[in-house]
Amino acid sequence: MPAFIHIDIPTDNVERAKRFYSDIFEWTFEKPSPDMDYYLFSTKDLDGNEGIHGGMGLRGEPDQRIAAYIGVDSIEKYASKIEQAGGQVLNKMPVPDWGALAICLDTEGNLFGLWEDSDKGENK
Incomplete structure (x- = not known):
């Protein structure tokens, strides 16, 4: 059944946003490729189980917002x-x-x- 599988978070400052989400929610980040200015992140639910995954990169347009993707x-x-x-x-x-x-x-x-x-x- 199709479900939400990915959240994309646009940022103005990737390092600042990574610190924000990792400090508060303990999300972990990895760069999938050295030539990409984009990071993938992993989350866990309240019981410690694997949660939804996402990506974070620079905002492409001034009004770009968080987007959720259904697989x-x-x-x-x-x-x-x-x-x-x-x-x-x-x-x-x-x-x-x-x-x-x-x-x-x-x-x-x-x-x-x-x-x-x-x-x-x-x-x-």
């Missing part, structure tokens, strides 16, 4: 379902070597993302 097996299939149900698909794009994403709006104007893993088996 799906096919962006095309779910984009069609979203549009049929009255939502909108604003943008779809590949993420080379990782998968693909789509930015969508629900019927209430809430922004959310879809994520489809690459079939290459990398970075899953």
